[in-house]
Amino acid sequence: MGAGILGNHLAYQLQRPFANQGRKAEQRQALRRKNAKQIREHLQILRGPLMKLGQALSMQTHLLDSEVVEELSGLQTQAPPMHPTLMRAQFKSALGDYPEQVFRSFELEPFAAASLGQVHWAVTKGGDEVAVKIQYPAMREAIQSDFEMLRTAAFPVRLTGHLQESVVREAERGILEETDYLNEARNIERFRRQLATLGIAHVPKVYKELSCEQVLTMSRVPGRHLQEFLKTKPPQELRDKIGAGLVRLFFFQLFRMEALHADPHPGNYLFNEDGSIGLIDFGCVKYLKPEVARCYAQFWSREWLHDAELYTDIVRVIFGDRKAIKEPHVRRCLEGIGRFYDEFHPLTDPPVALDLGDPRFMDCLVKLAKTLLQNKFLSPEFLFLSRTESGMCNQLHILKARVATTQIAREWMPPISRIKRGEKLNLNH
């Protein structure tokens, strides 16, 4: 919880070469910049899972040097595009005809790049403005072979237990799932239906007849990316409203949907002046086991600090029955997470609004990431949950929002008595 664990591990590994290079500070910085650029270029050529890892790393702004982060953040929106000839060839190979035959108009230059594909504006024959996501050819095959390579390359790290096979498998499953756009279409429909009740989120509509495994046609979602939104100098009130919206969105997904939009990189969120939030890119959605959401609530309550039975219960859900991790490590992990929640969700009464622009929240997140790393906290079931949560923290921090996080959490959190009895949380069931 609290941090992208796999990302942290690799961040840690990546940091090392940079720490030893060059003697003079200037030299070192130049070298780092060059290295960072090289890393980005290489990741871009690969276009596969390593690029996804690059994105995960760029989220960890406090763990890497600023030069590296700057270069890596280029990955989030500026992946190298397919040239128009390849894009058209791929479109035809997937949908059977060239785009200009299928749409009334179609822009040859993409407006956004995704790691697995790119997105073009188009107008359907019926006159609707749509975004068409087209996948780079043979991504699935490329990813499978890249993961074979990753397994071989990471063999020593796997031996030491820093990177468990189950984590790699979970990452592979998640990334492979992203290559099937029909799966994404189903995710979008589910989120669109369920998030409508929350009333603060925009989710695109899918055009099924213009979609297949490698082409996804969706309605346009209003809003601007975080950095662009901030350029419009939104007033504090609006930042607060959006910040609260992000937290609500997180808890709604966790406790009402038991599913998470688990690709929290900033390019997937769009912000509007009325405080509403556009969600795009549902390739990576994690459907949570019911006991995971319950475990989160149990943990969040922090009653396990005094309740040994609850503590055992939580440990069993997070770590399973495996004896891979020793008790002192487990305790240190949970206490680390507990400390993070004491900052991020203080159990004061009445609840207070936190100024999340304060750097101490990020320091706190970094400290937690280090604790988890040192104590080998690697739980595949919680990987996506923590990725989403740390992504949210990151966004709230950049937004400089003031949010009463605890109050919002309590609105969605099921009462502790019900949690203890192990009742089902999802009201939609």
Add this chain to the structure above:
Amino acid sequence: MNISGQNQAAKRRSQAKRSKKPGRRDLKKEQTKERILAAALELFGAKGLARTTTKAISKKAGIAEGTLFNYFKTKEDLALYFFQKETNDLIKWFNAQKRMEKAPLAERLFAIIHRQLEYLTPYEDFIGAVFFRSLQANSKLSPLSFDSQELRLKYLRFIRDILAQAEEKKEIPPVGELGAYALGLFYIGMVLHWLHDTSGGKQKTLALLDRSLSLATQLLKKGNWAW
């Protein structure tokens, strides 16, 4: 480059002159050739080159077997005619693509090879048979045969012109004729990969084509290219 540009203009003019008076006999001849080719392609695809008889071809095309020999002396001449048409179609198509004039080299080469593969798509079985046949040294389809030289040179010159344009624009350092030969070989390799590609929509071939062309042009741009 200027010279070849003028040549092309002159060619177009002479073609225009010729097309003013399309002899009815020429037209009919061409139509018969097309009919024979269509019949042959279907049979080649189904039975392979060796097991298709000229008798079967003429029967399918609805002409006398003797007439067939007036047009094509051997089955291999028929196959060569197919590739001549393919090359002519390619060059005509490429020169009509306005957007290609500004496209980077990797994209132009991609467009060329993709167009060729697209042209071959309906005749995949036939191409497979031809590929096997052309490996035999005495075949007219062999790259070493006299009969295929004209066609080969036409293709190589076309590619060489495109590479020369990129050299002129300083997109790549001079690669000379070797560049065209290399791409010609690369194309043959791509056809082989395409024939074996079982992925949906032959997407593996698209990916391989794109990645190898961008890698090659990137390496060329960086220089230090030791032949």
